[in-house]
Amino acid sequence: xxxxxxxxxxEVARQELHDVLGLTGAEVSVNTxxxxxxxxxxxxxxxxxEIYAILDGQGTAVIDSxxxxxxxxxxxxxxxxxxxQFFASADTELKxxxxxxxxxxxxxxxxxxxxxx
Amino acid sequence: xxxxxxxxxxEVARQELHDVLGLTGAEVSVNTxxxxxxxxxxxxxxxxxEIYAILDGQGTAVIDSxxxxxxxxxxxxxxxxxxxQFFASADTELKxxxxxxxxxxxxxxxxxxxxxx
Numbered sequence: 001x002x003x004x005x006x007x008x009x010x011e012v013a014r015q016e017l018h019d020v021l022g023l024t025g026a027e028v029s030v031n032t033x034x035x036x037x038x039x040x041x042x043x044x045x046x047x048x049x050e051i052y053a054i055l056d057g058q059g060t061a062v063i064d065s066x067x068x069x070x071x072x073x074x075x076x077x078x079x080x081x082x083x084x085q086f087f088a089s090a091d092t093e094l095k096x097x098x099x100x101x102x103x104x105x106x107x108x109x110x111x112x113x114x115x116x117x
Numbered sequence: 118x119x120x121x122x123x124x125x126x127x128e129v130a131r132q133e134l135h136d137v138l139g140l141t142g143a144e145v146s147v148n149t150x151x152x153x154x155x156x157x158x159x160x161x162x163x164x165x166x167e168i169y170a171i172l173d174g175q176g177t178a179v180i181d182s183x184x185x186x187x188x189x190x191x192x193x194x195x196x197x198x199x200x201x202q203f204f205a206s207a208d209t210e211l212k213x214x215x216x217x218x219x220x221x222x223x224x225x226x227x228x229x230x231x232x233x234x
Contacts, residue, residue: 003199004180009190017168018226021194025166025218026143027226028192042234047224049142051134053214055172063121073126075145077138082120083234097170097214100230101142105222107164109135109144113217117159117200 027100033059038087045080051099052076052086059094060087070094079103144217150176155204162197168216169193169203176211177204187211196220 005022009015009030018027033039042062052061054074061068062085063078070086078084080103088094107113122139126132126147135144150156159179169178171191178185179202180195187203195201197220205211224230 003196004183004185004193004201006185006191006193008188009192016227017192018223021168021192023166023168023194023223024220025222026168026216027223028168028170028216044232044234046230046232048226048230049140051138051140051143051145053145066121068121068123071125074123075126075134075138076121076123077140079120084121099143099145099216100223100226101218102222102224103141105142105219106135106140106144106217107219109165109217110133113163113165115161115163117161 025101025105029098031096031098033086033088033094035088035093036090039085042083042085044083045100047102048080048100049103050078050084051101052078053097053099054094055097056095057092058089060089061085062087070096142218142222146215148213148215150203150205150211152205152210153207156202159200159202161200162217164219165197165217166220167195167201168218169195170214170216171211172214173212174209175206177206178202179204187213
């Protein structure tokens, strides 16, 4: 395997990067919900922590019993067991990232994992 | 620990989310390099795969012996051992995410980790 791989993503409803980039520690998806549209199901996870980043637009996440407003610049960590569903607002699309990682898998990071040359 | 946590990030040069969000499977940072500026050192990693997403602007990544052009919408996976350094172009800032995850840590994902309710 080469030491890096780059792709440029297209403007599609959902682009999954795990297979395209050969990721081994995460799945990352770039998602766009049109105005007035929500993900059509509620889901939770077995092992994976999810990290959501709102890139553009506005919407709402329903997480267990909470209704959480969403706008560009918001980041959310969600535990595996939480029941979640994301919705774009009635009048703007919602563009967001979803990062799936195995809960508890990170050991060192930044200063404790980097080698500065 | 609550089942989720949300933050809204500020417009700063570097915002690290691990501690703020209580992440356990990744470190995520949101970074902005001003026009003409680069990260002032080359680095590699011991264990962590890095995933970079270019959010805005243009620049260049030097990864081992390769010079890789960067623009919004580009995503790059970099192996732990690769030597890397990121630069904004001379006339535009470069805004990017960096996701650190332990290489090989992901087991199931999406259909093999989700529970649809």
